[in-house]
Amino acid sequence: MRYLIVGNGVAGTKAAEVIRKRDPKAEITVLSAEEVPFYRRPALVDHLSARVPLQSLWGRPEQFYQEQRIDLRLNARATGLDAREHRVELASGEVLAYDRLLLAAGIASARGYIPGDTLKGIVSLQRLADLNTIRELAQLARQAVVIGEGVIGLEMARAFRELGLPVRYLISGPRFWSNLFPPEASALIEERLAAHGVEVQPEVEAVAFLGRDGRVRAVQTARGESIPADLVGLSIAMRPSVPWAEAAGLQVTNNRVSVDEQLATALPDVFAAGDMVRLPGETAPFGWLRAWHQGVVAGINLTGGAAPLRRRTITVSTRAFGMPILAMGDLQPAGRNVKREHGDYPTDGVYKELVVADGRLVGALFVGEVSEAGRVEELVRRQVPYAEIDPGLLRALFDVRYWRGGGSEVLCPVCKFLVQVGEEAVRSGELTCPICGAEFLLRLTGDRFMAVLE
Helix, strand or coil, X not given: CEEEEECCCHHHHHHHHHHHXXXXXXXXXXXXXXXXXXXXXXXXXXXXXXXXXHHHHECCCHHHHHHCCEEEECCCCXXXXXXXXXXXXXXXXXXXXXXXXXXXCCEEECCCCCCCCCCECEECCCCHHHHHHHHHHHCCCCCEEEECCCHHHHHHHHHHHHCCXXXXXXXXXXXXXXXXXXXXXXXXXXXXHHHCCEEEECCCCEEEEEEECCEEEEEEEXXXXXXXXXXXXXXXXXXXXXXXXXXXXXXXXXXXXXCCCCCECCCCCEEECCCCEECCCCCCCCCHHHHHHHHHHHHHXXXXXXXXXXXXXXXXXXXXXCEEEEEEEXXXXXXXXXXXXXXXXXXXXXXXXXXXXXXXXXXXXXXXXXCCHHHHHHHHHHCCEHHHCCHHHHHHHHCCCCCCCCCEEEECCCCCCEEEECHHHHHHCEEECCCCCCEEEEEEECCEEEEECC
């Protein structure tokens, strides 16, 4: 059986591993448009700031591909798909035949969405090569602007600040993530950004980029303002990086590839996984750990299995300048008897909230501290009646005097997996993520732990 995987990110790499375990005789080819093997993309800004050396970015060494008999082709960009004949054409002109195809090439900010967005100085941050571009452009920049409230936008704001640039963060809503978070949580995030030199400007819509000598110089807003900017980070209009597959009939809805619960597309023998896909009813199709799980399911189903994807309740899992942000379930249930429990929060840079609809737990939000999140996620998944929640858990959630020692949880700085903090980790101050293998330090700030990459 010939398996072809387009994309060497976490979903594609994990799928290749699973395929090899399930089909020892398989021919596995992985195409990457980049020049390097699989690496930990969420740690890019930490590498930019020199907290993470280059060798710590690598997710799999070159030896891994040899041992697993995976034909990894770097600088190999797919440009065409013949779904009927089961063939993919490369930019080099080579044509590769396959029996099963996995599309896992991620997403990118679509250019042409805002007039002038092809000017030099307008960037995104999704690849290792983007860091070199940003470093070079930052040397001649005086003012940076970020547009788009997503995870990538937060990372670009941090990258620009690491390079010493003043940053304006333009958001279209009245406050940060106003469509998802309550005002108290948005305020904490904005305060964190301001503390690190990022000026959030709400209700600002960019309608054009103005340039001179081929480089961006300003952002034109819908209100007629001209905001100076010679470096702009875009985190909007994100689309799957496979226009050649769309031309062959791949269905894309709301800027994501449409798949069923087994990650199969409507094209024969073509599957898709990772940030480029959206499951039916899914609202937040993004995340390193989400892609990791999808890679496992894709690998099983590519090899003839019928594994349904167990949906994660977590919809947002990120950090804003080190401050963890974790959302799960439905934070904005419509048309139901809704109650929000948040105890004494916000306090001391922390906000926790449980969302109850018709007497059942349907959502939860953690900002600044994520202890107890693992237990809460299982309750949200089952939508248990609020009255049946363990009072001890509620005390741990909402009593600010509660001591969080062993048994706490922290977000992995790389893959954002909830890692249990055991007594040994408390004593040593060190922890290793069981998912991505990242090693990080534990810092105790007040009565809570923070994960730090160094």
